[in-house]
Amino acid sequence: MTSLTEENYLKALFHLADAQEQVSVKQLAQVLKIKMPTVTSMMKKLAEKDLVHYESYKPLKLTQQGKKEAALIIRKHRLTEMYLVEKMGFGWEQVHEIAEQVEHINSAIFFERMDELIGHPTMDPHGSPIPDKNGVVAWKSYDKLSDGKAGQSVKLAALTHVSPEFLSFLNSKELSLGLRLEIISVETFDGSMVVRYKDHPGEMLSTVVCEKLLVEQMNKH
Amino acid sequence: MTSLTEENYLKALFHLADAQEQVSVKQLAQVLKIKMPTVTSMMKKLAEKDLVHYESYKPLKLTQQGKKEAALIIRKHRLTEMYLVEKMGFGWEQVHEIAEQVEHINSAIFFERMDELIGHPTMDPHGSPIPDKNGVVAWKSYDKLSDGKAGQSVKLAALTHVSPEFLSFLNSKELSLGLRLEIISVETFDGSMVVRYKDHPGEMLSTVVCEKLLVEQMNKH
């Protein structure tokens, strides 16, 4: 059995490895808000259970087993988020905190029913993919908005990283998933963009923001 | 803050005190499936937090605070059960296990939304009262079916004790809450009853069963 604490380590490792292949003890400690020695000892424990590959001073890496377990927790998290938004009327900025707790619930039927009721989605409300029952993530590769060019028309499909601040920012700009955007211009020196959507004829977005927005191409130039 | 473990002690104390005023260390240990010394030390800890009155060798008793906290956990449990049955299509014998985990989730909005969606019920699917937001339990006093007399017509309102076996038994007999029953006859020597309901013209129920069924009077004789 994997404890709640262990589950959180697996999840964090999965997310970190997702963003950049090399995961360090320090990073994991920072993300989990614990000290480095705690990470070291937990890594040894998880290595015993064959959930991580651990060797002193080497980068941390999940085993196949570890990846699967992590993906299944993330599946529960994302199904929950989707359910909360779709069936309980929560805003997408409210659901993360709740899902963070619900994801540790141990009940196959509970999550299966949830999945059914929301129609077996493959994306959560933030646009992140929902791993399947076997922990397999269907990767759909989106482009960063920041890689787009002036004149392109794109659909906002997902977010790279999700923080409450970022979500509020998007809300304040009326930017939501599925939204169609037109790139009016790209500022060459700093990469900021002016985009048009809904009743926003010309909204300026900084590079920092554009790099966090994943889009689907709607036409090419 | 009360830990998950502490919450389970409070809940167990509340339930035990509900059934019979005197709660012993041994009982609590049995219910929680732990040893007596563990109970003793936890009682001291909870006494520190003013959640139980504890004196060596005296029966265990929740403080006002402790009762309130326990009632609020039970509120979450019962709202969850109701939600699972009403909104997710679970059978009432399936929901206890899930609710046992969901009840520890810390999120006011989550349970408030649940409460709203199921229309602020005051009873859970097993017929137990749902404490209000302040931890106040509205006690409606039901009669035991076993106290009824031949000829009476009653409505099945609640169950005194809930076990998976008992719930399956009720299911097998098509006995559900809200059901109208007519008492055909009472066997004087062992207290068993023959009752009529739905398409069951004459079902025999043992005293053991009749004592666990709480009913509302529909007419008197």
Added chain:
DNA sequence: CTAACAAGTTAGATTTATCTAACAAAATAA
């Protein structure tokens, strides 16, 4: 190429929740 700094590890302490073994108090039975 070494000195300094950053990152990682070891050792040992702490807290929470549990246990067993031994002892003490209360209840029961002879």
Added chain:
DNA sequence: TTATTTTGTTAGATAAATCTAACTTGTTAG
């Protein structure tokens, strides 16, 4: 009313997850 049994407590051990302090390895900048 004393002996026996049951119930409860104390003391000390253990496992999980965390910490701090001290040490080691690896990296980087003169």
